[in-house]
Amino acid sequence: MQRIPIKLAKPGFILAKEAITPEGQVLCGADTELTEDLILRLKKQGVLVLTVKGHPVRLPGELPLSEKLRELDRRFSKVKKDPVLKALETLIGEFWIEQEKGEGYLKRLKSQKS
């Protein structure tokens, strides 16, 4: 799931949350697939940000996944021996991977390998 300014929205993106105007009016529901027309209509109604599924846009200043994971590993470097924290690191890494590649990605990868 990713929150993006509407100007970066493209046809094919799927809403993860309702599209709402700054005044709080709901214009269309979650799971709606965006089209050129719909984006235009939402813009006209004053929608500024959308929450979409997956992670389709790289925002300025945002690190690519591989770098995010490297930084994660570095932050944990002083607590590598703690099994609870080790598990936490793995969970966060997996969460980011699935966020970018789509839910169930790691499971599919595993079943492909076996």
Added chain:
Amino acid sequence: MDKEEIRKRLKDVESLPTLPPIVSKLNEMVADEDTTATKLGKIIEKDQVLTSKLLRMVNSSFFGFPQRISTVSNAIVLLGFNVIKTLIVTSSIFEVMQASDVGLFEHSLGCATAAGIIAKRLQIKNPEEVSTAGLIHDLGKIVLRSELPEEYEEIVKITNEKGLYIREVEHQRLGIGHGEIGGMLARQWNLPERLVIPIEYHHKPGSSPDFKDITAIIHFSDILIRALGFGNSGDPWVPSLDHKAWELIKFKKSDVKEIISELDEKLVELQDFTLEIKKDA
């Protein structure tokens, strides 16, 4: 410099934003049994700047109320007076923090958000108090920065050069850490012990004399928010986990996964909130 000297210097903290006069007035009123949330709200609402700051904080995503809170008396009813009082007491501090250390501000908001999510999951009474404790858990760092600027600069420099935890260097240089310093000040300001102890013991929750559950939550929230790399609290390292505290909350993997997912969503909203604040600053 030793502990005593620091204690003395904190006693007459001058440059640090002092308690707004309204707080002692409110304390008096709360002691009076006839006081109602409406009466308290009216007093606070006389100060428009404070009111708008307060409403912005209570409506920000870390408390996570679905509906908008539009009056101070509503905020008092929903969040409790302890939370409102703490927000008033610390509002000027957060202004200093927003201006001088956005990274620490983000870290604090993130920790508050995580603490609220965890407190609700553990069904702690008044989870908003736990969020508030998260919000001010690093009070000591703000005090250090504003009261002992030269020492603080030196501490940050050594922390970066040697790749240490900032609290290790605080102990080396001052003989005291930001947890204890924050606790001292919070106590001086008569904040409730439910908030003071988690501030004081967030790095050694296993030794906390009371409110062990809240302290453990703040300890783990601090770890979690640093693990996610949200904000900046002086050093980039994930702190070590106190296993005595972990025993008190001990989540299953599936729980932690859900917490991460819920937190991540809130952090996106929080970013909007901090951007808005940066714009106003």
